[in-house]
Amino acid sequence: MTLESRDGYALKYGIIYALIIAAILIVPLFVYMQLVTHINEAKNELYLKNLSYKIIAKMDKYKPSGQDAYFDFPRYNETKAGLYDENFHPIFSLIDDLPLIMTKGYYTYDNKRFFVQPLPQKRYFDADYLIIESESKNYEIYQVGLLIGLLILVILFFISYFIFKQFAQPFEKVNVQLDNFMKDSMHEINTPLSIINVNIDLFAMKNGENKYLTRIKAASKTLSNIYNDMDYLIKQDSVKYPKESIDFSAFLIDRIDYFQVVASQRAIMIEADIEKDIVIYFNKTKLQRIIDNTLSNAIKYSYENASVEVGLHYHDKGALFVVRDYGVGIEKPAKIFERYYREDLDKGGFGIGLNIVKKIIDENDITLDIISSLKRGSTFTYKF
Numbered sequence: 001m002t003l004e005s006r007d008g009y010a011l012k013y014g015i016i017y018a019l020i021i022a023a024i025l026i027v028p029l030f031v032y033m034q035l036v037t038h039i040n041e042a043k044n045e046l047y048l049k050n051l052s053y054k055i056i057a058k059m060d061k062y063k064p065s066g067q068d069a070y071f072d073f074p075r076y077n078e079t080k081a082g083l084y085d086e087n088f089h090p091i092f093s094l095i096d097d098l099p100l101i102m103t104k105g106y107y108t109y110d111n112k113r114f115f116v117q118p119l120p121q122k123r124y125f126d127a128d129y130l131i132i133e134s135e136s137k138n139y140e141i142y143q144v145g146l147l148i149g150l151l152i153l154v155i156l157f158f159i160s161y162f163i164f165k166q167f168a169q170p171f172e173k174v175n176v177q178l179d180n181f182m183k184d185s186m187h188e189i190n191t192p193l194s195i196i197n198v199n200i201d202l203f204a205m206k207n208g209e210n211k212y213l214t215r216i217k218a219a220s221k222t223l224s225n226i227y228n229d230m231d232y233l234i235k236q237d238s239v240k241y242p243k244e245s246i247d248f249s250a251f252l253i254d255r256i257d258y259f260q261v262v263a264s265q266r267a268i269m270i271e272a273d274i275e276k277d278i279v280i281y282f283n284k285t286k287l288q289r290i291i292d293n294t295l296s297n298a299i300k301y302s303y304e305n306a307s308v309e310v311g312l313h314y315h316d317k318g319a320l321f322v323v324r325d326y327g328v329g330i331e332k333p334a335k336i337f338e339r340y341y342r343e344d345l346d347k348g349g350f351g352i353g354l355n356i357v358k359k360i361i362d363e364n365d366i367t368l369d370i371i372s373s374l375k376r377g378s379t380f381t382y383k384f
Contacts, residue, residue, distance in 0.1 A: 044113055059124045197220055243281050244282075252291060275313045295310070302325045325377045338355065
């Protein structure tokens with residue numbers, strides 16, 4: 001696990017963990033906000049009710065026949081009030097608009113709150129109702145709740161990010177050590193494997209072919225294919241693979257010749273139908289991984305004494321590469337590209353070949369169609 005992947009891992013799971021905890025906390029936070037809202041409404045109702053008593057008390061003190069030539073109606077910073085007749089027509093009012101339907105008591109209307117206080121008939125300036133209006137402060141509660149929620153989410157994210165980053169650190173060290181071990185192992189394997197292959201050919205040239213030598217050669221080529229997969233897997237993120245013009249036809253014939261010995265060990269015949277001079281712009285290493293893994297799987301999962309058909313043709317301004325086998329077939333085609341997945345554990349291998357193929361074709365916009373029937377075989381069709 002590199003530093004970049006460790007940060008990505010911590011970031012990904014930090015966000016997921018923070019969102020999960022936030023989702024769990026959102027219910028009690030919502031309940032709390034509802035409770036605070038109800039308490040706030042009750043306090044506001046009580047406030048408006050007490051305010052109505054103050055206004056009535058001030059009107060009680062007014063003596064029109066005394067020194068007071070006129071009544072100074074109370075005004076407040078956060079509320080408005082007015083006197084209304086029985087039809088809720090204003091006698092004197094500082095309120096701009098009223099709801100269409102009103103009776104006595106406490107009202108909520110949009111972001112405004114009203115308290116309607118009945119008055120003794122015609123006692124106060126011929127008014128029947130005292131109405132007081134105030135602005136709702138509930139939005140402030142929701143703003144505070146949202147701010148608290150975001151603050152909790154941010155704190156949770158940073159705590160989670162730190163924890164997961166620290167959690168990934170030991171695995172990063174192990175992965176670095178494992179990666180170095182794999183690189184060293186591949187380097188150590190390469191030399192004796194090359195010596196084996198060279199000496200097999202030299203021995204065959206001097207002493208001729210025999211069934212024992214053929215078996216050794218087939219096993220060596222199978223091992224070489226596994227080695228090439230492992231080598232590509234290790235280097236794919238650190239080595240650049242430049243594209244070039246490749247004679248696909250000649251390259252494919254060469255790879256078929258390479259696998260003839262492997263196929264012959266199970267009496268499998270590779271039948272080739274290859275159109276000449278098909279040239280593509282691609283990388284040789286990646287093309288070899290596609291061809292080798294497809295051919296080796298076709299041979300591996302074919303029945304003995306069967307055949308593997310390989311085709312290459314021009315098609316729709318591109319190249320159509322087809323490999324068909326008559327073997328056991330694929331039970332779960334969607335899973336065969338998963339790394340380390342193997343449908344038949346007795347067949348050997350590590351389950352990385354088709355995972356490599358999948359990544360290569362996705363990077364290069366190559367389409368792959370798979371048709372498979374159990375006990376009848378499979379057909380892989382690549383469209384370059």
